[in-house]
Amino acid sequence: MNRLAHQSLCAHLSQPFIQTGGKESLSDNLQAYVEALFLSASDRSPDVRKNVCSALVSLLSSNPDVLMPNLSQMVDFMLYATQETDETVALEACEFWLAFGEDLRLKNYLAGYLEKIVPVLLKGMIYSEEDLLILDNDEEDKTVPDREQDIKPRFYGARDARSLDNSSCSSPVHNQSSNSNNPSEAQLNNDGAAAAATEDADEDGEIEEEGESDEDDLYAEWNLRKCSAAALDVIAVNFENALLDYLLPILKEYLFQPKWQHKEAAILALGAIAEGCLNGMEPHLSTLVPLLLECLKDRKALVWSITFWTLGRYSSWIIAPGATSAEHKQTVFLPVMEGLLTCVLDKNKRVQEAGCSAFATLEEEAGKELEPYLLPILNSLVTVFRKYQHKNLLILYDALGTLADLVGASLAKPELLQVLMPSVIERWQKLSDEEQDLILLLECLLSVVVAIGPAFVPYAPAVFERCVRIVANNLEGYALCIKHPGEYEPPDNTFLIVALDLLSGLTQGLGTLAAQFYEANQNQRMGGYANARSGGATIDPQAQGMHAMASPDNNPNNHQALPPFLSLGTCLNIKFPKPSIRQSAFALVGDCAISCYHLLESYLPQFMPQIIRQIDAEAPITLTSVCNNAVWAAGEIAIKAGKSHYTLSPDPFRSRLMKRETDPPPPT
Incomplete structure (x- = not known):
């Protein structure tokens, strides 16, 4: 084994001892170990440098005290490594900022370096050239069928007991639990932050198929962009408005850069800090939201889609339920809603997906505030029933179901049902009892029927008959499996x-x-x-x-x-x-x-x-x-x-x- 391989292997193999043994197994040698890591930090081999970064992250999580005497030196090394051209090294180094930000015990240590760290994280959030070779698609591809491997599996959860009859002894109302939770809920956390940012957020409860690999899956994986966004999110939560002193000047510069990649990264950063810095951002939002709406007119689909996500992150301010003035509705809420609905109708599938997901997020925040606008909302959503491909149809079903859950009986007006139900019925009739799309459509119908109650009677016979048939056919399938073991696959x-x-x-x-x-x-x-x-x-x-x-x-x-x-x-x-x-x-x-x-x-x-x-x-x-x-x-x-x-x-x-x-x- 050559020297480089030996160094890399040593750095790699030592990590489990740090993580599990900590002070007990390495207490006598930790300082020497740290010194050895620093000696290897400038090694020419990217593999060695990557494992050095990984080992330092492990030490920071398990034995931070041993690193404090050399913190300044280590921060400088990690800042340099986070900007390496080799992304495997840069990603391992960026994990250091995520771990540093998560540990509240280290908050005071981290505060002194924010001025250096924030620009590096912003730089890491810019799409790389390799990313753009895969993701940069501005074509009108609405008529291009989705590949089956592009559709991530969704899992449906059984329904809890609930009742509309207040005189009954029913348990408290529980919403139907579905693991196919909607993709708009891109809540920025350690794992999901940048997943949402790259429009490939994993859905709650979603399990990706093993053995399936394609271009989108590659960029759904953890990378430098996602890790940088997640680290910024964690730091924002811990430092709140104090972070803005370092961040806002850079964001202003990025937003008006001629290169769209910088603008896109700035919009991602604005979304990443929404949870931690909302109070500090509020004075700027009256100017920022119109700027974001202008970004929906950008010629780059990636700018549109990240703008949707960021608008969703500020939806609580956009809606301001119960306290929304007429002026706020006219200048903020309605333009945002109209902008999202316009992009739901776009000819690019990525824009459709992001727009529909962002509108679902807006729905959840707005609730009954949407009631006066149900007719234009439904007109927009049903228009795309015939236009969306498979993947985006699933998001559309979810958006409609969420809308029904939130506005309830307000959906039962005849003029609204005349818009909604013909498109739903047309889609219903096209699907066989075995098509996976039917599951999401049935789930959507469940929300609709509970919302509109007796107004569903004209549509009930066909729905009732089909549900009974599906139950009977599936029971027949189970019976055959039991009677003839091994000869039949059990039904889904x-x-x-x-x-x-x-x-x-x-x-x-x-x-x-x-x-x-x-x-x-x-x-x-x-x-x-x-x-x-x-x-x-x-x-x-x-x-x-x-x-x-x-x-x-x-x-x-x-x-x-x-x-x-x-x-x-x-x-x-x-x-x-x-x-x-x-x-x-x-x-x-x-x-x-x-x-x-x-x-x-x-x-x-x-x-x-x-x-x-x-x-x-x-x-x-x-x-x-x-x-x-x-x-x-x-x-x-x-x-x-x-x-x-x-x-x-x-x-x-x-x-x-x-x-x-x-x-x-x-x-x-």
């Missing part, structure tokens, strides 16, 4: 969960009007179910296991013919392998108890044993939501059972609920 349970949740939303939103759709579907499917039973087609109860509760004789025959309540009974069964499916099923049972108890009642002899069994104080934390929804459903049934012919013994509930109330929390 997300379709089943979101269909149950939309049925629950329909039942909740329509109230007693939902009964007519259950009754019609129940009668229609009962005939097919009876025919299948008389034909002798059966599934072996031993093989189908989890379906044993699906029918009174424990022997379902044709799941495609199963009426909705029999399918629901299958989903409740404790043997069902997916707790999230049972969680959604219990929420639907509770909603049915409120809205159409007379239809549910005859199935309670099959449902109640499953409900009681899953009220379990000793259940692991992963089953807490299932148990909570079972408790809620039981309470709704108990209220209605007291006024009906069904006799509900309180003893099993009393023993399970008392145990749940008195037992300690389940193990994590």
Whole structure:
């Protein structure tokens, strides 16, 4: 092994001892170790310098005291290394500023070097030439189909029990939990700061596919630009307005540089400091926001997209809910909203994505302040239903769902539904029951139906029928997997969960009007179910296991013919392998108890044993939501059972609920 390789390896291998052993294992040699690192800091090998930087970052995190005597020397080295042409070295050095800023114990030490550090971080936020070879695309590409590998997987979470009926014993309202959280929530933190800045922010709950690599994924990775933005964010949070003395003069210079890359980096920096320096920035925002709106007219798509993100970071000031003057609305809020909606209609996909995401952020901050402007908002959003490619359609669904969640019944006006629903229905009809896009569209519809309630009745029959069909088809898929192990792939349970949740939303939103759709579907499917039973087609109860509760004789025959309540009974069964499916099923049972108890009642002899069994104080934390929804459903049934012919013994509930109330929390 040559000398350079030996130095690099030593610096690299020593880091775990620093991080885990700290003072105990290296206490006698730490100073000598630091001196050796400084001797290697000027080595000609980038690999050696990179590992020296990494080792110093580890020391700063675990043993900062040993570095303080040489802090000035180390800061100068790290400032130089952060500006190296070799980005691997520069990135490792930039991690030092992130670690330095995060440690509140070192705040007083860091303060003396801010004047030197801030310009270097700003420089690191400028796009490199290599970045631009990949990302700099100003073409009108709205008609270019997205590649499947460009679409990051999204994961849907089961729905918690909730109710619109204030007279019920429902638990507090919980919003539907979805891991496909919206991409506009680019909250600047250690990992996500610059991800948002490069318009490739990871979404909450998102898991990227292994083995897939493409150009966008490459630049979705951690790099110098992202690390610099994250470090500036952390420093802004810790130093607040004091940082502005060093930052604002440089930002002013960058914003008016002839090179657009400097302007773009300055806009990114303005977004990065929004959380920590908002109070200090407020006097400047009346001038800054119009300047940012002018940037939306820039010829570079990357300038537009980062401007969207930064405007979103200042959305609390842009909206100022409850205290917004007429002048502020006219000069700030409306121009920002109109600017975002204009860019939602852009012909460049990156601009579409950033604009739609930024508008979703604005929605969340504005809430009901958007109600007077719903018609122009919907006109803009539905216009792109036919124009967006796959990836941006997912963001559009989220923006529409968020809007419905926030404005609620205000969306139920006929003139608004006449704009919104035709485009939604057209898209709905184009998608098959197996297309992933359908999941996001169903989730969007869930928000709409809960928001507009009875106004959804004209659209309910088709939605109800399709959800019942999706549930039945997925149960059939599970039954085949159990009956013929290894021969069939299990179905994607997300379709089943979101269909149950939309049925629950329909039942909740329509109230007693939902009964007519259950009754019609129940009668229609009962005939097919009876025919299948008389034909002798059966599934072996031993093989189908989890379906044993699906029918009174424990022997379902044709799941495609199963009426909705029999399918629901299958989903409740404790043997069902997916707790999230049972969680959604219990929420639907509770909603049915409120809205159409007379239809549910005859199935309670099959449902109640499953409900009681899953009220379990000793259940692991992963089953807490299932148990909570079972408790809620039981309470709704108990209220209605007291006024009906069904006799509900309180003893099993009393023993399970008392145990749940008195037992300690389940193990994590």
